Amino acid sequence: MKINTIKLQQALPRVFVGAENDSHVHVSEVWLRDLTLTRPGHYLVEAESGTGKSSLCSFIYGNRRDYIGRIFFNDTDISTLSIKQWCEIRRTSLAILPQEMKLFPELTALENIMIKNRLTNHYKEDYIMSLLERLEIPDKAHQPARRLSVGQQQRVAIIRALCQPFDFIILDEPVSHLDSRNNLTVARLIAETAAANHAGIITTSVGNALSLDEIDDVKPTHIKL
Amino acid sequence: MVWKLLRKNISPVQIAGYALANLIGLAIIIGAVKFYTDISSTWHDEDSFFKKDYLIISKQVSTLQTAGVNADATEFFPDEIESLKQQPWVKKVGSFSSANFNVNMSMEIGGRGMSTYLFFEAIPDEFLDIAPQDWAFDPEHPMIPIILSKDYLTLYNFGFATTRGMPQLSEAVMSTLPINMTLTGNGFSETYPARIVGFSSRLNTVAVPQQFLDWANERYSSGEALNPSRLVVEVSSVGDPAINKYFDKYGYEVAGDKNDNSQAAYFLTVITTIVLAVGAIITILAFFILMLSIYLLLQKNRQKLHDLMLLGYTPFGVARSYYVLIGVINLSVLVLAIVMALWASSWWAPRLNDIGIESSSPLTAILVGVAIILVITLINILSIRRIVHRNFFD
Numbered sequence: 093m094k095i096n097t098i099k100l101q102q103a104l105p106r107v108f109v110g111a112e113n114d115s116h117v118h119v120s121e122v123w124l125r126d127l128t129l130t131r132p133g134h135y136l137v138e139a140e141s142g143t144g145k146s147s148l149c150s151f152i153y154g155n156r157r158d159y160i161g162r163i164f165f166n167d168t169d170i171s172t173l174s175i176k177q178w179c180e181i182r183r184t185s186l187a188i189l190p191q192e193m194k195l196f197p198e199l200t201a202l203e204n205i206m207i208k209n210r211l212t213n214h215y216k217e218d219y220i221m222s223l224l225e226r227l228e229i230p231d232k233a234h235q236p237a238r239r240l241s242v243g244q245q246q247r248v249a250i251i252r253a254l255c256q257p258f259d260f261i262i263l264d265e266p267v268s269h270l271d272s273r274n275n276l277t278v279a280r281l282i283a284e285t286a287a288a289n290h291a292g293i294i295t296t297s298v299g300n301a302l303s304l305d306e307i308d309d310v311k312p313t314h315i316k317l
Numbered sequence: 318m319v320w321k322l323l324r325k326n327i328s329p330v331q332i333a334g335y336a337l338a339n340l341i342g343l344a345i346i347i348g349a350v351k352f353y354t355d356i357s358s359t360w361h362d363e364d365s366f367f368k369k370d371y372l373i374i375s376k377q378v379s380t381l382q383t384a385g386v387n388a389d390a391t392e393f394f395p396d397e398i399e400s401l402k403q404q405p406w407v408k409k410v411g412s413f414s415s416a417n418f419n420v421n422m423s424m425e426i427g428g429r430g431m432s433t434y435l436f437f438e439a440i441p442d443e444f445l446d447i448a449p450q451d452w453a454f455d456p457e458h459p460m461i462p463i464i465l466s467k468d469y470l471t472l473y474n475f476g477f478a479t480t481r482g483m484p485q486l487s488e489a490v491m492s493t494l495p496i497n498m499t500l501t502g503n504g505f506s507e508t509y510p511a512r513i514v515g516f517s518s519r520l521n522t523v524a525v526p527q528q529f530l531d532w533a534n535e536r537y538s539s540g541e542a543l544n545p546s547r548l549v550v551e552v553s554s555v556g557d558p559a560i561n562k563y564f565d566k567y568g569y570e571v572a573g574d575k576n577d578n579s580q581a582a583y584f585l586t587v588i589t590t591i592v593l594a595v596g597a598i599i600t601i602l603a604f605f606i607l608m609l610s611i612y613l614l615l616q617k618n619r620q621k622l623h624d625l626m627l628l629g630y631t632p633f634g635v636a637r638s639y640y641v642l643i644g645v646i647n648l649s650v651l652v653l654a655i656v657m658a659l660w661a662s663s664w665w666a667p668r669l670n671d672i673g674i675e676s677s678s679p680l681t682a683i684l685v686g687v688a689i690i691l692v693i694t695l696i697n698i699l700s701i702r703r704i705v706h707r708n709f710f711d
Contacts, residue, residue: 150711153627154710155627155710155711156710156711157710175631175632175706175709176631178709179626179629179630179631179632182627182628182629183629188627190627194624194627196322196621196624198321198322198325199318199321199322203318203321206318207318207319207322207625207628208628208629210318211628211629211630211634212629252628256629
C-alpha cells in the first residue's frame, strides 16, 4: 500500500475523553481537529509531556487502537486494516522509531539492525556498517545492545528504522539523548533517506527536536500537539 | 536470529517433563491398541469363530434319559427358543438340525475298507464364518461336502489307527479320500460320494450344509421333524453374568471351554481398556503440562513477540520457531512411543503365540498414535497462534 496522506479526523486518545476542554486538548492542533499529513512533507510535532505524543505515533503505526475519531491512510480507515496488511505496511510503507527504541538487549547492535533488514532485504551489511560509521558507532556493532548508552542505542535504532522502504517515517523523540552535532548528523541522514524514498517525516519532541530546521532546503511544518 | 531471541525463556526441564510424560502415555496407548488388535485378531480366526460371540448350548443329559424315560427332555421346544431370543444379550439363535435317517459311511484307507454308521448335523450358514469351497449340494450332481471336527481326526489318528495298525492321516490326505455315504430311510437307500471340505476344532460334529440336510430329511425321513437338541447363540457380550444365570436356571450347558475362553477374552478386553484409559489420562495430563509450558513461555516472551511484530514480522513469522519446536518434540515422542510399544509387543508376541494368538499388524496402533499426536500438535499450534495474534496490538 502506497501511503500518500495520513489524515486524522477528530481523533482523541480514549484517556482524554471527558477532558476535551482541558487546555492541552483545547489548544492542540492535532486532537479533535482534521489534520492531513502529506508526503514528502516534514512535520515536527512539538508537545509537552503527557499530551499524547507517543500515543499519536502508536495510533498511526497501528500498534494501539484506544482512540476515538478516525485515522486514514489515503482513504482507508486504518481500523479496518487486517494484521496481514499491517505487517505488509510495516515492511514497505511505514517506518518507526519508538521512543523506547525497543532494541533487543541480548542481541548486538548489528544483530538488532539485521533482524529488521533480513525481513526487508533492504540494505547490504556493508552499507549498514557505513551507516554505523557515519553515526560514529562502528565499534559498537558487535556489542550487546544492553551495554550501549541511551544515545548509542538511539542511533542504532534510527539505522534500524531506515532499513526498509517507506512512505512515512515516524520518529518519536529520536534525538532526546544526542548532542547537537550528532543531532544534525542524524537529521541529515534521515532527511536524505526520506528524500530518496520521496517520503514524509513525522517527528515528535518535547524540547530537543530533530534538527531538520538546520538543513538546507528542508522546511518542516511545526505542529503543536 | 529470531530463534536466538525467542528460545531464551524455553525451559528444558518443562519440555523434557512433557516429552517424558507424553512418551509414556502414548507408548501405553499404542501398546494397548496393539495388544487389543492382537487378541481380537484371534476372534476372527477361522478356527475360533465360535470363541467370541457364539455359544453352543444343549440340555444336561440325566440318568433318566439314558434309561429311555422322558427321552425328549434334551430337545429345545419352540417356546424355549422363543424365550431365549427375547433375552437382551441374544443377537441371533440358530438350531442344529440333525439327520432323521440312517447314514452309513464307507471309505478305503490303505487298501482296507472300513465302514461305520454316522450322523449329520447342520446349522444355518450365517453361523458359519468359514465358507469352504463347494459348501453346497446339488441333487443333480450329488457330492456331499462335510466339515469334520478336528477332534474326530485326532481320535482316529492317535486312538484308533495306532492300535489297529491303520495308517495315520493328515488333514490334507483326509480331504482327498473318496468317501461314500449311504442314506437309508423312508423306503429309499441311495449312495452318494462325499468329501471333507474343512476341519473345525470348534464345531464338534459332522456338519453338512443346511440346504442338503433339509433336502435329505425331506426324502429319507419317515417321521416328522425333530426339535433341535443343540442351539448356537450369538450373544452381544459373552462376559455378561446374566447369560450364566439364565443357563443355570434352565439347566442349559455350554459346550466345551468356549465360554471360559470367551470370558478370558472378555477380561482381557476389560484390562486392555483400563490400560488404554490410564495411557489416555497420562497423555492428557502431559498435554496440559505442555500447554501450561507454552502459555508460560509465551507470557514471558510477550514483549519480544510484540516488538518483533512491530518491526513487521508476521504472527506466523514469530510463531514459526515455536511450531518447529513443538513439531520436533511431538514427532520424536511419536517415533519413540511407537518403538517402545512395538518393542513391548515383541515381548508379548511369543507368549501370546504359545496360547495360539498370532500377532497382528501394528498399523492400527501406529495410526492411533499418529492421530493422537496430530490432534495434540494441532491444538498446540492453534493456541500458540491465538496467543501471538492477541499480542499483535498493544
